[in-house]
Amino acid sequence: MKILAVDDDKIALQLLEEALSSCGYDDVVTCDSGAKAFELILDDLDHFDCFLFDVQMPGMSGIDLCKEVRGLHEYDEVPIIMVTAMSEKRYIDQAFAAGATDYLTKPYAVFEVGARIGLVEKLSGERRAVSESTSVIELLIKELDKATRHGLDAPIELRGVENVLNYPAFENYLTQLSRGVFHMSSMFAIKLRDAETLHACLPPLEFKEVLRRSAKVILDKLEEFDTFLTYRGDGVFVGIQPRNGAKELASLGDEINVDLQADDPMAPPELPESAILIVGEPVVAKFLARPGSLENLHSAIANVEKKAKEKKTAESANKVETFDDVWPPTRQAQDEQELRVEYDELLKAALEEYETLGEFPKSTRTVNR
Template sequence: MKILAVDDDENICALLTEAVTAKTNHELITVPSGPEAIRAIARQSTPFDCFLLDIQMPIMDGITLAEKIRKTKGYARTPIIMLTAMSQKRYIDGAFAAGATDYITKPFDFLELFSRISVADKLVGEQQRVLASASEMTSLKRDLIQNTAHSLNEPVEVIGVTQVVGYVAFENYIMQLSRSKLLRSSVFAVKIAGVEKIFNKADPIAFRQMLTDISSEIVSVLADNGAMAAYRGNGVFLCLLPRNNGFSHQRYELDLNSRLEFCPSLRDIQAPTKVCVGEPFSLRSLTRAGALFSLQKASASAETRAKSQKEVLALLRKSVRMAPRNGFQTEMERRAYEVLLQDALREDSAGDRPATAYG
């Protein structure tokens, strides 16, 4: 990759240059300020593949620079890794809102630094593969469809909606939240009911537009500038609430569906579209894995609300009986379904008792 590192500390720039040159095959260019970075971007005949930005710099801070990079043609999805001292972690919220995809703290743990750069390299490789494939298309329509084609389970990145980020950035953001913020924060999921039929009926462009419009309404109905949302795939959106404030998922579901009745992209698909909102789950946890498991539980709650109880129980029993597969993500999903099965069985024994609002 071709990487641009921006830091006003000459020692940090020298350290990054030495480490990246010695341990990787990446090309690293360093500049001392935001304005120098903008000029360096403009001078390049081939674009940069990744950015390492210090948050606190004179003249132009890293957050402002990240915003400018995102507005520069060709850099809407380029990985941006923020460099920050532990005392500056309060600025991370603004960095993610400005378009950062990851962060690393100073002083550097170089194993962690190389790991983050490796993740960025994989993202760049995938983006280049998509661009190379698109360049081979012979017609505009086929080109557009090829660029937007995806599987139903793919966590498509919704672009251009404030407070909505890619799912990788969403998880990275939650992983860096301080313990006090984790204690105050909760997460819930929104599921598009019957998304399989909609996906099979709509072309990729129309389906992506629907995801964009639903994302916009999700954050609009929340009316909370601190909230954040991401599309996880399979018709599921995850939403982060920085404060609970008596949030009622039933009332939110009614408000959201009321707004979606007037959504043009849903009318264009000509398929009845309703969303189901699951219960919110606290992010309070002693481990990062515990916080991520809350995302699994929130997603499972919305899935449950979108299916009949009979279908849910059949799915859960099948999931629990399945032999464990490799991978941390699969294990988290299996554990989430086990918890959900217990909850569903409790609801089954409780009869038709009305649901209560969370808060």
């Protein structure tokens, strides 16, 4: 696996290179500036499999370099690990917003570097196996099918909406916050009402568009805060923001109406006019370790699932079944028309028989006097 490590501190760069070498990664290219690194990336013919960028560098910072690399088609999915001594929330936010896959805080242990790179190597190996075993057209078809076909429970990646992370990156983000200000944050979950029906009725791309527009509405309403969002699957969005944003969460109410058309001439015709988002009760983060951060996430999801179930139960209980529910008006009209046609046919047959016999036909039924 070919790795590019970038850091303006030559001693830190040497230590990182030694740590990688001790873990068995010898194919490492180093660079001491973001600008030089980007030129190297553009000129390289062998393609890098992983990047490690220092956040704070003069000129082009590691975050700016991350944005530029993500803008290159051939590197839009290559893992990028930010390596820095800065653990403040704003740096973590900026790194993940720029497209970082993970975040390694100095000082770090050699085994931690090896564990992170090991996961990266596995991803790169799978990607290499695909490219070697299929043609370019077959790969494009596979990627297109992968991008459009998702089960309802799949954590779909929603690109094109700022501050929306894919689910693995969101978990990594929670892990980094747990080292500093995670306990000062609020986690919340919001569920797309009737997600099962929408997923079953809409084409895959249109369902994904409903999710994308819903995510944008949520973030627009919370734009004053450093809110990050992810789609977890089953119609559920999960987000996190500073605790001082709890009042803003409360102001959302129980439901959010999403105008899916919004006078947009480019809106797919299959999209419904609107969708409803159910807002769950937020959970104030109290744990600092990774298991605790995931426990808060699951609690937030449980809150919104409970509220969605309660709303559905209440609506079913309040619904009064009428005659029209059992036998809808359209069905009534249809049956009445069929009866009228049948009566007209019987009457016509009786008149024809009378004209033939000169009298009404006698009943075959015996009448008791």
